[in-house]
Amino acid sequence: MASQAAPAKPIPTPPAGSRLAWQLDPPFGTRHLLVVLAALAVLLWTGHRVEMDRMVVLSAQAIAKWIGLADESQVAHGIERVAKSMWPPAIEEKVEVARLPELDRNNLPWDARLETQQRIEKRMNLQTLQLEETVERTEYLVRPWGYVFTVALKMLETLEIALWGTLLSVLLSAPLAYLAARNYTPHRAAYLLSRGVISLLRSAPELIVALFFVLAYGFGPIAGVLALGLHAAGFLGKFYAEDIENADTKPQEALEAIGAGKLRTLWYGVMPQVMPQYIAYTLYILDRNVRMATVVGLVGAGGIGQELKGRFDMFQYDHVATILAAIFVVVFLLDQFSARLRARLL
Amino acid sequence: MIEFDHVSLRYADGTQALHDVALRVPRGQFCVLLGPSGAGKSTLLRTVNGLAKPTQGSVRIDGIVMSPATAAKLRRRVATVHQHFNLSPRMSVAGNVLSGLLPAVSTTRALLGWFEPRHRAKACALLERVGLEPVHLRRRAGELSGGQQQRVGIARAFMLDPEVVLADEPVASLDPRIAHDILSLIRDAARERGATVICSLHQLELARHFADRIVGMRAGKVVFDGAPDALDNAHVQALYEAAPASGHDGSPQLGAVPALAA
Ligand SMILES: Nc1ncnc2c1ncn2[C@@H]1O[C@H](COP(=O)(O)OP(=O)(O)OP(=O)(O)O)[C@@H](O)[C@H]1O
Ligand SMILES: [Mg+2]
Numbered sequence: 001m002a003s004q005a006a007p008a009k010p011i012p013t014p015p016a017g018s019r020l021a022w023q024l025d026p027p028f029g030t031r032h033l034l035v036v037l038a039a040l041a042v043l044l045w046t047g048h049r050v051e052m053d054r055m056v057v058l059s060a061q062a063i064a065k066w067i068g069l070a071d072e073s074q075v076a077h078g079i080e081r082v083a084k085s086m087w088p089p090a091i092e093e094k095v096e097v098a099r100l101p102e103l104d105r106n107n108l109p110w111d112a113r114l115e116t117q118q119r120i121e122k123r124m125n126l127q128t129l130q131l132e133e134t135v136e137r138t139e140y141l142v143r144p145w146g147y148v149f150t151v152a153l154k155m156l157e158t159l160e161i162a163l164w165g166t167l168l169s170v171l172l173s174a175p176l177a178y179l180a181a182r183n184y185t186p187h188r189a190a191y192l193l194s195r196g197v198i199s200l201l202r203s204a205p206e207l208i209v210a211l212f213f214v215l216a217y218g219f220g221p222i223a224g225v226l227a228l229g230l231h232a233a234g235f236l237g238k239f240y241a242e243d244i245e246n247a248d249t250k251p252q253e254a255l256e257a258i259g260a261g262k263l264r265t266l267w268y269g270v271m272p273q274v275m276p277q278y279i280a281y282t283l284y285i286l287d288r289n290v291r292m293a294t295v296v297g298l299v300g301a302g303g304i305g306q307e308l309k310g311r312f313d314m315f316q317y318d319h320v321a322t323i324l325a326a327i328f329v330v331v332f333l334l335d336q337f338s339a340r341l342r343a344r345l346l
Numbered sequence: 347m348i349e350f351d352h353v354s355l356r357y358a359d360g361t362q363a364l365h366d367v368a369l370r371v372p373r374g375q376f377c378v379l380l381g382p383s384g385a386g387k388s389t390l391l392r393t394v395n396g397l398a399k400p401t402q403g404s405v406r407i408d409g410i411v412m413s414p415a416t417a418a419k420l421r422r423r424v425a426t427v428h429q430h431f432n433l434s435p436r437m438s439v440a441g442n443v444l445s446g447l448l449p450a451v452s453t454t455r456a457l458l459g460w461f462e463p464r465h466r467a468k469a470c471a472l473l474e475r476v477g478l479e480p481v482h483l484r485r486r487a488g489e490l491s492g493g494q495q496q497r498v499g500i501a502r503a504f505m506l507d508p509e510v511v512l513a514d515e516p517v518a519s520l521d522p523r524i525a526h527d528i529l530s531l532i533r534d535a536a537r538e539r540g541a542t543v544i545c546s547l548h549q550l551e552l553a554r555h556f557a558d559r560i561v562g563m564r565a566g567k568v569v570f571d572g573a574p575d576a577l578d579n580a581h582v583q584a585l586y587e588a589a590p591a592s593g594h595d596g597s598p599q600l601g602a603v604p605a606l607a608a
Contacts, residue, residue, distance in 0.1 A: 254432035254499075257395045258506065259421030260448040264456045268445040272437040 082317060089321035093146025097139040112143045147319065151304065151326045158303030159330070161221050161296075162289035165228025170282060172233035177240030184244060184266055194237070201234025210296040221302030228292055232285045239281050243274040276346045283338045290334055294327055347372050348394060348510060348542060352403035355389055355566075363389040364400070365566040371542055371559075373509075376533055378553040379546040380570075380577075381563035382586050387546035390563070391512045394544065395424045407510060422449050425508035425541075427532060429515040431495040435488025439478070439498050442487045443469040446505030465505075472501040476531055493524040497531070504535055511536050513545040517552070525549070529556050550582065 014020060047053070058075045065073035097103060097114065108114070119136045143149070179185050179194035206227045213223035244266070252269035260268070297305015304323060311319040348371040355364040363386045371377045379387040392398035393405050396417040405412045407420050425446070433442045444461050447469075455461060461469075473482065476497040482490065487498055496516060503511060513532055517525035529545075533556055536543045547553045553560055554574045562570030562577070562585045570581050 250428070250430055250432040251434040253397065254426065254428060254502075255445060255448060257397055257421065257426040257512075258424070258446065258449055259418045260445070261418075263453065264448045267457055268437070268441070268448060269434060272434045272441075275436070 085317040086321035090147045090318040093143045095141050115140045115142045154304040154307045155326050158293045161224040161303050162293040164225045165289045166286045168229030169232035169236050173236035176237035180241040181244035198234050198237040201230050206231045206292050210301040211299045214300045219300040224296045224301035227296050228289045243277050247273045279345050287338050349406040353400045354402040356401045374540050376543045376558045378557035378560050385563040386566040388514050391514050424510045425503035427499050427503050427513040427516045429518050431499045433487040438484050439487050440483045443501045446502035476501045493520050496528050511541050511543045515546050
């Protein structure tokens with residue numbers, strides 16, 4: 001069966017001006033232009049509604065002030081005021097001894113010392129009607145790095161909330177994903193139900209869920225863990241399930257063909273394929289939960305956020321500065337850590 | 347013995363993939379399916395392990411009709427070697443071979459991957475039989491060459507001591523020498539166990555060399571059935587002649603057919 005080579009044929013060129021059956025249109029036309037114009041109009045309208053024009057004007061004023069072109073700017077003034085009150089960040093913790101009735105003077109905390117401050121006050125002597133200077137002495141318990149330690153402890157609590165929230169979400173979403181994967185669900189009703197649960201969990205923002213859990217469980221980390229865990233379970237459930245559905249069918253078919261059964265096929269034919277993605281999603285959730293754990297603290301769900309809210313409400317912006325710096329450092333370290341972990345695991 | 351009792355199969359989209367196929371493949375035979383793309387070879391193989399269900403007729407394995415009720419039991423006796431190997435690429439070679447045993451182990455063992463010592467020993471013995479080395483055990487299946495992957499696929503297929511081995515173009519993506527080795531492996535391993543083999547192929551020479559019997563298919567029908575010697579050029583030409591308009595590969599093959607006759 002030797003095949004004979006057909007004589008090479010030249011590629012035909014059509015005579016000039018002839019109409020071809022094939023034609024390739026340019027990629028854009030008037031319709032595209034109209035769509036772009038319409039989109040632009042809508043953007044302009046909504047942009048005005050969310051005050052983007054005012055934002056541009058205010059920002060321009062602020063920049064003008066800073067480079068010395070304008071004298072007044074509301075935004076620049078606000079930012080400068082906050083920045084000034086945030087500097088320097090709070091490092092030490094200083095409490096009046098008078099407010100610590102339990103304090104044992106012979107047995108101070110290891111990092112603490114007592115400090116006495118004198119203040120000269122002018123006071124009217126009611127008998128002589130003269131201004132007199134009196135020396136007021138106040139004794140303080142000072143811990144030079146005290147506030148840093150406090151923030152570190154709160155930060156640790158935040159990390160723990162994030163960790164347990166992630167753990168909870170993985171535990172919840174694994175069975176949900178199994179039920180919500182179209183090709184593995186044991187029953188159509190289970191599929192619909194679990195898809196519904198997943199949508200519900202995903203649609204509830206952590207902050208609002210945390211608000212309700214604070215009402216139910218009181219202030220503290222329980223509300224934080226539950227809020228983060230439930231929301232992330234919705235996210236992970238959806239993505240885990242979709243990965244199961246989209247997994248390469250070849251290994252699954254091989255196991256199905258020998259009658260391995262659904263559960264074993266899932267375990268041996270699907271899990272090895274989707275595991276890298278699962279790890280990536282879970283790391284993303286851990287990363288996100290650390291950031292969200294600081295936010296849910298604002299409504300009283302424990303951790304650094306709760307501390308932040310307290311200081312903010314008392315206008316102690318130097319303390320706020322310390323907290324923000326701590327959050328930045330932790331998020332930065334976490335980025336490095338998870339990038340490295342991902343590189344190793346995938 | 348595998349019996350195809352007037353099997354017809356029409357897919358949901360209306361494609362008539364099999365048309366009244368009647369065949370008996372006795373125990374121990376190496377039966378090769380030949381035929382152009384779309385002839386229905388894969389479909390016929392899939393009716394044996396129940397992945398495709400005949401719309402008419404039935405498939406019997408040792409007298410038991412393949413049906414949803416009997417599928418779980420029958421499938422254990424039918425192993426499949428796939429064109430694309432169908433291994434879990436990220437799982438180890440050992441894990442892939444052991445997964446061939448999944449229907450026969452307890453759920454706990456399956457989920458933990460904790461197989462009995464005799465099963466692990468069997469996996470090792472089979473891997474040695476198909477010509478792999480101990481170093482391959484822990485390697486990821488996806489990191490092996492195509493030929494090595496198919497060897498793993500064969501080891502997996504023989505884990506349950508099958509009575510029937512289905513092979514769907516098992517050497518389509520392998521070089522000629524390795525293709526020859528792989529087919530020898532399938533034939534010999536099947537012979538040692540008295541297993542029946544049904545194997546689809548696109549290479550005439552290999553079919554002639556390995557087959558005890560050749561079944562030619564075209565457009566869902568059996569158009570040739572006989573010993574390899576009986577398959578002459580006229581049969582081959584009729585088998586692969588350009589299909590009427592419905593040929594799913596389109597026109598390019600039209601030019602190739604006259605050459606086949608020469
Ligand atoms: N799942 C399916 N749904 C619908 N039609 C299908 C399906 N699988 C195969 N077919 C059609 O059935 C016919 C037979 O296909 P089959 O895969 O059995 O052919 P084949 O002989 O194995 O071809 P090849 O040599 O290319 O593997 C073809 O027309 C194909 O398009
Ligand atoms: Mg095929």
